[in-house]
Amino acid sequence: MITLRxxxxxxxxxxxxxxSFHSFSFAEYYDPNHMGFSALRVINDDTVAPGAGFAPHGHRDMEILSYVLAGNIRHQDSEGNIATLPAGEFQLMSAGKGIRHSEYNGSQTEALRFLQIWIIPSTPGGEPGYQQKHFGxxxxxxLIASPDGRDESFTVRQDACVYQLLLSPGQSIALPLGAHRNGYLHLVEGALSVEAMEMSPGDGAKLEGLDSPMVSNTGKEPVxxxxxxxP
Structure with missing residues (x-):
């Protein structure tokens, strides 16, 4: 079954x-029909004004993945990590038993746009962790994240994998999903079909009970x- 969001x-x-656009309930936005999907709890598409950002605040028991789409993030946390993430870079912060961090637009002239993604860990607690990488x-x-960190991916504390999908116009690929696993597809840019269901930028699709579903770039721009x- 495929359910379009x-x-x-x-x-x-x-x-x-x-x-900010919220795919699932977040902060003051509440929709009981969209509280997350499996272990995926949050996908926020955030655009931050030049020089602005999120002041220091705390998290616990959450795997927080950031994907920079435009501009750059200036990150600092209570574990001593200080970093800048340019466009195209991924960051995974494992909050564990507790961490504080701030995220600011590193530019005084250009907007920052990034996806903020939360995945519920399989077990609470543990030491906080930080990972950052450009995956090309x-x-x-x-593969961006996996439970065992295989293929030089991030290690995420959940039985879940995250993939970056890039397709040229006319290109198709089978997704690595079995009928016993759930999938969620979030389209950032381009035109994509999933088993003949069309998706536009910002759309999401819940994929349930499907074995190696096919996706195709049906537009004139890269996907x-x-x-x-x-799980």
């Missing part, structure tokens, strides 16, 4: 310095998306 039905928040721009599927393989 249209971009124009997402929650939206505008705070002047921040514009290879066409097809690139960029994230695939979550979930």
């Amino acid at each position: 249209p971009a124009n039905e997402r929650g939206q928040a505008s705070h002047g310095w921040l514009d 721009s290879r066409e097809g599927l690139t 960029r998306a994230l695939l979550f393989e979930l």
Whole structure:
């Protein structure tokens, strides 16, 4: 079964310095029909004004993945990690038993846009962790996170895998999902079909009970998306 989560039905928040679209219930946006999917709890598409950002705040018991789409993030946390993430870079912060961090737009002139993604860990607690990497721009599927850190991916504390999906116009690929696993596809840019169901930028698709579903770039521009393989 494929269930479309249209971009124009997402929650939206505008705070002047921040514009955010919520695929799932978050902060003041609440929809009991969209509380997450399997272990995937949050996908926020955030645009942050120049020089602005999220002041220091705390998290615990959450795997927090950031994917920079434009601009750069200036990160600092209570574990002593200080980093800048340029466009195309991924960051995975394991909150564990507790961590505080801040995320700011590193530019005073250009907007920052990034995806903020939360995955519920399989077990609570543990020491906080930090990982950061650019995984390149290879066409097809690139493993970003996995439970065992295979193929130089991040290690995520859940029986879940995250893939970057890049397709040229006309290109198709089978997704690495079995009928016993759940999948969630989030389209960042381009036009994509999933087993003949069309997706537009910002759309999400829940994939349930499907064995190696096919996806195709049906537009004239490259496709960029994230695939979550979930329990």
